[in-house]
Amino acid sequence: MGDRTVVADVADELARRVASGEYVPGGLMPSVRQVAEEFDLNRATAQLILGRLESYGFVDAHRGKGFVIRDVRAEGGVDVYGRLFRLSMPEPEIAAEMFGNIVEEERGIALEALLAYTGGERPLDPAVLKVEIDELESLARGADPDAHRMLSIELGLLRRLLTALGLSVQRAVLNSIGELVLDVPEAVEAYFAVSPDLHVLVWRALVAVWESDAGPSQAQLALFEDLFGMYHRKVVARFEELVGTAESGAAGAVAATA
Numbered sequence: 571m572g573d574r575t576v577v578a579d580v581a582d583e584l585a586r587r588v589a590s591g592e593y594v595p596g597g598l599m600p601s602v603r604q605v606a607e608e609f610d611l612n613r614a615t616a617q618l619i620l621g622r623l624e625s626y627g628f629v630d631a632h633r634g635k636g637f638v639i640r641d642v643r644a645e646g647g648v649d650v651y652g653r654l655f656r657l658s659m660p661e662p663e664i665a666a667e668m669f670g671n672i673v674e675e676e677r678g679i680a681l682e683a684l685l686a687y688t689g690g691e692r693p694l695d696p697a698v699l700k701v702e703i704d705e706l707e708s709l710a711r712g713a714d715p716d717a718h719r720m721l722s723i724e725l726g727l728l729r730r731l732l733t734a735l736g737l738s739v740q741r742a743v744l745n746s747i748g749e750l751v752l753d754v755p756e757a758v759e760a761y762f763a764v765s766p767d768l769h770v771l772v773w774r775a776l777v778a779v780w781e782s783d784a785g786p787s788q789a790q791l792a793l794f795e796d797l798f799g800m801y802h803r804k805v806v807a808r809f810e811e812l813v814g815t816a817e818s819g820a821a822g823a824v825a826a827t828a
């Protein structure tokens with residue numbers, strides 16, 4: 571194991587302790603000497619590890635005092651949240667709560683984009699979207715669908731719509747959410763809690779609406795919102811099942827009967 575791997579691995583372990591609450595915000599991280607002794611490292615490597623934690627945004631360095639633990643949940647940005655999410659996998663309850671927040675944010679952005687594009691002038695040529703939807707369908711019909719690639723395509727489709735609508739801030743947030751989700755296999759799998767074919771059918775139906783002269787009725791839009799919400803509840807329930815939360819069985823049962 572090289573020094574670079576040791577630095578990354580130990581830094582992630584210390585960050586995990588911060589994420590789980592084992593190290594309390596406002597307190598001091600173990601000193602360079604303590605880190606070196608616990609992980610059987612030289613002090614130079616231990617210093618690099620604590621420096622990496624600072625670059626992660628998990629601690630602040632104070633001369634003469636040491637590394638002070640930040641309240642990363644309250645103060646951290648998207649990058650910090652993403653690292654927190656990845657490190658929370660051994661803590662199913664925390665991971666499930668964070669994923670629920672991620673899905674809710676993604677759902678709001680996606681729903682806003684789809685409804686706004688449906689109700690607007692739709693400046694984007696549907697042929698551009700169809701190329702990506704064709705690839706999505708090809709993957710969905712494969713013997714072993716590549717969920718990571720499929721989700722990447724769907725995020726790309728939403729990104730195109732947000733760009734066409736001029737919603738640059740929402741696009742930036744969606745990009746960050748995409749990075750969070752795509753980096754965690756359980757999260758990617760959860761997004762396909764329902765058959766991958768359903769994703770293709772939804773995009774085909776949306777394109778058909780966008781190509782037609784008459785848009786959907788208010789009742790149809792309301793139904794779409796309800797179905798969209800139900801889908802995301804199933805996504806969250808599937809993630810809970812995958813990470814093994816205590817209440818995953820109950821959540822799955824509720825989602826299945828929704």
